[in-house]
Amino acid sequence: xxxxxxxxxxxxxxxxxxxxxxxxxxxxxxxxxxxxxxxxxxxxxxxxxxxxxxxxxxxxxxxxxxxxxxxxxxxxxxxxxxxxxxxxxxxxxxxxxxxxxxxxxxxxxxxxxxxxxxxxxxxxxxxxxxxxxxxxxxxxxxxxxxxxxxxxxxxxxxxxxxxxxxxxxxxxxxxxxxxxxxxxxxxxxxxxxxxxxxxxxxxxxxxxxxxxxxxxxxxxxxxxxxxxxxxxxxxxxxxxxxxxxxxxxxxxxxxxxxxxxxxxxxxxxxxxxxxxxxxxxxxxxxxxxxxxxxxxxxxxxxxxxxxxxxxxxxxxxxxxxxxxxxxxxxxxxxxxxxxxxxxxxxxxxxxxxxxxxxxxxxxxxxxxxxxxxxxxx
Numbered sequence: 004x005x006x007x008x009x010x011x012x013x014x015x016x017x018x019x020x021x022x023x024x025x026x027x028x029x030x031x032x033x034x035x036x037x038x039x040x041x042x043x044x045x046x047x048x049x050x051x052x053x054x055x056x057x058x059x060x061x062x063x064x065x066x067x068x069x070x071x072x073x074x075x076x077x078x079x080x081x082x083x084x085x086x087x088x089x090x091x092x093x094x095x096x097x098x099x100x101x102x103x104x105x106x107x108x109x110x111x112x113x114x115x116x117x118x119x120x121x122x123x124x125x126x127x128x129x130x131x132x133x134x135x136x137x138x139x140x141x142x143x144x145x146x147x148x149x150x151x152x153x154x155x156x157x158x159x160x161x162x163x164x165x166x167x168x169x170x171x172x173x174x175x176x177x178x179x180x181x182x183x184x185x186x187x188x189x190x191x192x193x194x195x196x197x198x199x200x201x202x203x204x205x206x207x208x209x210x211x212x213x214x215x216x217x218x219x220x221x222x223x224x225x226x227x228x229x230x231x232x233x234x235x236x237x238x239x240x241x242x243x244x245x246x247x248x249x250x251x252x253x254x255x256x257x258x259x260x261x262x263x264x265x266x267x268x269x270x271x272x273x274x275x276x277x278x279x280x281x282x283x284x285x286x287x288x289x290x291x292x293x294x295x296x297x298x299x300x301x302x303x304x305x306x307x308x309x310x311x312x313x314x315x316x317x318x319x320x321x322x323x324x325x326x327x328x329x330x331x332x333x334x335x336x337x338x339x340x341x342x343x344x345x346x347x348x349x350x351x352x353x354x355x356x357x358x359x360x361x362x363x364x365x366x367x368x369x370x371x372x373x374x375x376x377x378x379x380x
Contacts, residue, residue: 017313018081019302020293021074025312027289028070033322033355034348035064040326042344043337054341060348065271068122068202069210069282070289071315075126076214077221077290079133084222090134095379101127103320103371110324113331118175118192120200123319128196128204129211141216148209152276155205156264158198159273168272173201201272206279213283217290226291233287240280247277307356314359316371322351 104123247265
């Protein structure tokens with residue numbers, strides 16, 4: 004069966020450097036999640052410092068979601084530039100991605116509830132907003148991104164959003180006292196979607212908008228501006244984070260707002276402006292670097308990260324269900340040594356790359372990406 008015209012155009016115009024970054028993002032996500040889900044963590048008399056490799060991998064995994072969301076914005080803008088009437092496609096894709104998101108929530112009851120707002124929910128909702136966002140000029144997108152960051156700080160302050168947010172809270176529950184059952188969080192889905200979920204629109208929509216700006220600069224042949232913007236964001240985020248511990252008492256009664264904005268913590272729930280600026284700047288530099296590498300040195304369509312990037316959505320869905328849900332009945336949930344965990348992570352990444360390369364001969368038929376193109380051509 005031949006592919007549709009839209010499929011043929013999409014394959015012919017793919018940017019392998021961007022595919023490689025998607026592959027890197029999914030590798031970082033897989034290794035972080037599998038490490039947390041399988042490793043039994045330090046025993047008595049041990050600490051995290053005794054396991055530097057797993058700790059480093061976990062820290063690196065924090066870059067996965069920012070990169071995914073930034074690349075989603077990048078891809079939406081490229082689609083808008085290539086299509087005569089892209090808005091219908093963007094809206095359809097937003098709906099389909101949200102469908103994937105809620106299917107994942109249903110398939111992962113140990114982690115999510117129907118109120119949960121994970122990275123796919125964010126990307127789906129952002130894609131629904133793309134027809135409006137794409138009409139903003141670059142300075143408008145950057146200004147809107149800055150507004151998103153500060154609205155998140157003000158709202159989370161008013162809501163008394165805790166640091167860090169627990170999985171229970173991000174599932175829409177409030178822990179009760181001793182012997183008291185958890186209760187539903189006031190505001191439910193809307194509160195999680197906007198400010199207090201895993202990846203709420205405020206402030207995570209800023210990553211998506213940065214990706215849209217990046218795509219425009221790339222298509223206009225302005226790589227230096229892209230790099231300059233990335234460095235500027237990194238410098239701003241670093242400065243904000245460095246000033247954070249001081250709380251800037253000069254701000255008086257508003258110093259607590261600054262402290263919340265400047266907080267960089269692990270885990271990163273809830274994300275702060277300093278975190279977004281740092282990781283957003285890093286994502287733009289990564290995109291610029293990947294595009295430069297592809298232009299100067301080229302990238303093979305069979306390169307491991309490239310083939311992983313072409314099935315990144317499928318792998319995102321599968322690794323959560325398999326790693327989180329199936330590890331429990333198999334007795335692997337937080338029951339593996341550090342060595343075994345690292346072996347499983349390596350085998351999962353290598354195995355996924357080999358299978359994705361072989362699957363590519365069938366154009367990844369019946370995968371999530373294939374279904375997305377069929378439902379929203």
